[in-house]
Amino acid sequence: MASSFSFDSLNQAQRQAVATLDGPVLILAGAGTGKTRTVTCRIAHMLEKRIPPEEILAVTFTNKAASEMRERIGGMVSKKAAKEMTVCTFHSLCVRLLRGGIDKLGYKKNFSICSHSDQVGMMKQLLVRKGGTDEKVKPEAVLGAISNAKNKGLDPANLEDDFFAHLAVAYQNELRAQNAVDFDDLLLFAEKILREHEDVREHFRQRFSRVTVD
Structure with missing residues (x-):
């Protein structure tokens, strides 16, 4: 799987982060220093190493950032692989989780967001x-x-x-x-379900072998 990024374009710390595919990696740097590019290159490197795209979860803070990340990865590796990944915001990830498990909290799965x-x-x-x-x-x-x-x-x-x-x-x-939740509840309820229900945690463990947060 060809890639349009080169390790030579990264500094030593960035190369180390991109090359480390197993275990946790924390990238600490100031604004405008290339954190998002490093994260994106790391995901592209995962795909190069044949990690199935459907096992990769990338979480961002905004829909715009999620869209841009998917587009960048598509340009680096392949649009097909980028499309098969899960790239989303924290809130949209929580919505997905709650659609499958909010009944554990006494709500119906067809809840609305206030x-x-x-x-x-x-x-x-x-x-x-x-x-x-x-x-x-x-x-x-x-x-x-x-x-x-x-x-x-x-x-x-x-x-x-x-x-x-x-x-x-x-x-x-x-x-x-009203079988409704607000935006704060999306985060809190998702955290509560993950913390209290082993079956839900195991489902997500099996679904995603790599999780990246930008």
Whole structure:
């Protein structure tokens, strides 16, 4: 399988990272120093070494980055191999996982993902129901507090502000009643399933022999 990249185009540290195909590799460098290129070259090298493309998972932070990575790999090795890989964002990976296992958390597999506007509308309704019609209580402020708690691995039900905590419980209950999740839940629920269910972990171990995060 021919490749359009050369080890000569990489510095010593980059060459070492690209050539190391077994075991964990951590690439630490400043912005604009070629981290993404190194990661992409490493994946291309995996394909050169006949690692099946369907066993390679590459995760990025944005859809644009995922698309660009797939395109670069296609240019380096082959478009067919790049297409057969799984290249996606964290959130889209979690959606895939949850589509197959969210029933373990009491949801139906045809769950919906709540958009920001849907979240705001839901919180406005909850504020009216809970008597928080004071204009000083903004739906965005409550949602922000809930999101911050989730991102820190904390239970929003334990927010310091009792009213916000009460709303957080009502919000999560409403999401469940609608068989819906928000974007923070995608990450949290996927992590919970992987941590608590060996069968799901084993499925992904068998599916992907190489995992790369950019």
